[in-house]
Amino acid sequence: MEDKLSVSQLSKILGIPETTTRRYLNNFEEYFRWEQIGRGNKYHPDSVEILQRIATLYDSDRETAEIKKILADEYAFVTEEIETPTTEPPAYDIPGQLEEYQKKQEEFNKQLIEKLHEQQEYIKQLLDNHEKEIKATQELHAPNKKHNEYFDRIMVEHRVTKRLEKEAIKLWNEKPEHEKIKKVGWFRKEEDRDKRNLFMKEYIDEHFEEYLKEELEI
Numbered sequence: 001m002e003d004k005l006s007v008s009q010l011s012k013i014l015g016i017p018e019t020t021t022r023r024y025l026n027n028f029e030e031y032f033r034w035e036q037i038g039r040g041n042k043y044h045p046d047s048v049e050i051l052q053r054i055a056t057l058y059d060s061d062r063e064t065a066e067i068k069k070i071l072a073d074e075y076a077f078v079t080e081e082i083e084t085p086t087t088e089p090p091a092y093d094i095p096g097q098l099e100e101y102q103k104k105q106e107e108f109n110k111q112l113i114e115k116l117h118e119q120q121e122y123i124k125q126l127l128d129n130h131e132k133e134i135k136a137t138q139e140l141h142a143p144n145k146k147h148n149e150y151f152d153r154i155m156v157e158h159r160v161t162k163r164l165e166k167e168a169i170k171l172w173n174e175k176p177e178h179e180k181i182k183k184v185g186w187f188r189k190e191e192d193r194d195k196r197n198l199f200m201k202e203y204i205d206e207h208f209e210e211y212l213k214e215e216l217e218i
Helices: 007-014 018-027 047-059 064-074 094-139 145-173 193-216
Strands: 034-037 040-043 181-184 188-191
Touching: 007 018, 007 040, 007 047, 018 047, 047 064, 145 193
Parallel strands: none
Antiparallel strands: 034 040, 181 188
């Protein structure tokens, strides 16, 4: 396998400032083959020729859109299949980009609708729980010993739960980033909320009895 090149190595080979090299790579990313190694991206050696061509076209006062059309004719290619998985996306020609973009947009719209639905369900659940708490509190206003004891138990459990939630969130935030973040698509990352919620639930379940006894002093 040919050695991959970092942005700084490409910059030195071409004699182009690293910021300019990085801008070319970002603006014309569909023409480069790369994979993420460690914290940075490594590019295929054929990137040198493409970057040199881009620099030459800019030197001749060509606009970005015009340069993309020229590169589409000169550098349409398909990447070789490899046995081990990488973050390197398959190369494709310009006509295929529109279809790929539409697929990405449809997937994004689908995810957005799902997130909105989840948010609506979460708000509904909060309102339902709040309404139940109000009813329970109203029922406890009657001045009898049984209701007072029931109210006290609810408040103790509430305090214990809130305490455990704060501790769980603190422990979650202290975790390494790779344990909290999930990859969405090729380039975007976000917090894994399902994993976070599961972590908090398991932490609360594991320590609830212990903390409740401590709160009740038994």
